[in-house]
Amino acid sequence: MRNAALGLLTCFMLGACVHVQAGAGCGKGCSDKTRGQLLDHHVTAKLSAAAFAKLLEANPSGRRLAQIAGAPVCGVEVVYFRYRTIGGAGEPTTASGALMMPEGSSAACGGPRPLMLYAHGTTAYRNYNLADITQTDPGNRGGASEGLAIAATYAAHGYIVVATNYAGYAGSDLPYHPYLNADQQSADVIDSLRAARLAMSDAKPASGVRENGKLFITGYSQGGFVALATHRALQAAGVEVTASAPGSGPYALAAMADALIEGDVNLGSTLFTTLTVTGYQRAYENIYRTPGDFFEAAYAPDIDNLLPTTQPLDTLFAQRKLPSAQLFSRVPPAPQFASVTPPASPPLTPPALTPVFAGGFGDANLVRNAYRLGLLQDAAANPDGAFPSATAAMTPATNPAHPLRRAFKRNDLRNWSPRAPVLLCGGEADPTVFFFNARIEQAYWLNANVPAGLTSVLDVDSAATGADDPYAPVKQGFANAKATLASEAVAGGATDGGASAVLRSYHGGLVASFCMIAARAFFAKF
Secondary structure, eight states, X not given: OHXXXXXXXXXXXXXXXXXOSTTXXXXXXXXXXXXXXXXXXXXXXXXXXXXXXXXHHTSHHHHHHHHHHOSOSSEEEEEEEEEEEEOTTSOEEEEEEEEEEEEOSSTTTSSEEEEEEEEOOOOOBTTOOTTOTTOOOTTOTTHHHHHHHHHHHTGGGTOEEEEEOOXXXXXXXOSSOOTTOHHHHHHHHHHHHHHHHHHHHHHOOTTOOEEEEEEEEEEETHHHHHHHHHHHHHHHTTOOOOEEEEESOOOSHHHHHHHHHTTXXXXXXXXXXXXXXXXXXXXXXXXXXXXXXXXXXXXXXXXXXXXXXSSOHHHHHHXXXXXXXXXXXXXOSSGGGTTBTTBSSOSSSOGXXXXXXXXXXXXXXXXXXXXXXXXXXXXXXXXXXXXXXXXXXXXXXXXXXXXXXHHHHHHOSOSOOOSSOEEEEEOTTOSSSOTHHHHHHHHHHHHTTOOTTTEEEEETTSOOOSTTOTTHHHHHHHHHXXXXXXXXXXXXXXXXXXXXHHHHHIIIIIIHHHHHHHHHHHHTTO
16 A cells, blocks of 8 residues: 555655556555545635734633744635545545645745645544634534644744644544554545645635745654654655654554553553554454454444544543543453553653553453453563563564554554654653653664664753753743643642643643644754
8 A cells, every 4th residue: 555655646746647557555446546636625714914813812722822832923824625545444535634824925924935744633523623723613622723733833934734634534434543554644644735735726825825845744642653654655755855843653653552551551542542443453354353352342332433423522431432541451361460450660651650550440441351461462472672671673573463463563663764854752751652652763763773863852841951952942831831730730729739730731732832843943944
């Protein structure tokens, strides 16, 4: 699938395509000729810089965003567009995205401008639409907020932004989402790029904005993973990437999965696990024979079609369609695994996260003990090269036998070396996507002889290294935001010094905002 998609990408980047072998890399009736075809598009917002600033000023979250991202330099035009792409098994489908174009009379807003690909974070909600920045769709839970942040951070500061909503969301006809499927998700981004270029040609913005030849890639959480997979795909296609700056992604996916299996149950694990396992089952058809092989009987009925959903996630929890936190049983799957049910001292994560992991065990657990046992046994027999003990190569397990562990290895991003600069951003204490992903990926690259300085890791939750630290403002801003959040929690009655409030907001609120600013600062160098 990847090779055919990348062959097409090369011609997409040149603005015209020569047809490659029909159906190569596509399954179930897909034709490469349709990939990236623009289906329809319309403007969802058109704001001058002053009007955009007023929109941000209208509520507390907007004001905080403006404080972090800075006042809009440019106006922004946002276009919703739909296009043809593929699903996890290569089947033909559709997806949608947001094209955000800067507008204004200054050179920073019009004429030739850099183009940025943005990949969004995990969502449970089928109507999640980054183009709906004014929240006209009440079912777009969180999509408007992330879309607004993208527009404020990047488009309002002179970047042309192309952001896919992903197959399975916001007008897509795919009934599931191919979550953390590196080949499919990078192909989806690639297809959105071609379609967005066609939409931009039709839009003819008044500022005369057009591409200047620079191509940047960023994204956060799931989107950090997708961004790095897209960088890999573009490079393999021979397309020059100027730089990428993924944030808090599970790049070392097989190591992250093994940590989860061994009891490091992250916040949001029941949602992530369901999206991952059902998506891999659709793509590879060998993760389970029936959902009841993997999921406990209380959750197995209809779970294949549960996500993405139009219902609030809290409703699914209240209806017991999904447990809110309990991924595994509190009963060890075998006596030798009592020490990781839950773990007393996880090897690669901060000690402060141990209580979080304990919350992932209980009597209303999602995953059957028998399935976890098979994963644990395979991890013991075929260990990952970075978790729980590091080898020099830091590669995934050589020959995992379990089909789910094979799927994680298939989608792990420790299998390539970038030729363009990469910044991996995150926060050391992240309870959702562990920061060791960035450290492991960087260690793998250095072992693979990637030139020193080409790739780097930024922990926004660290002290500035000195007066010449280019990210000192980002780190100080993060520290201030974290302290403010803790103080507000204490003022509201919190008795733990605000630690719980910080933990809940750490990944999706605090780190996300400052990694976006760090990406913009990083890209400004090129």
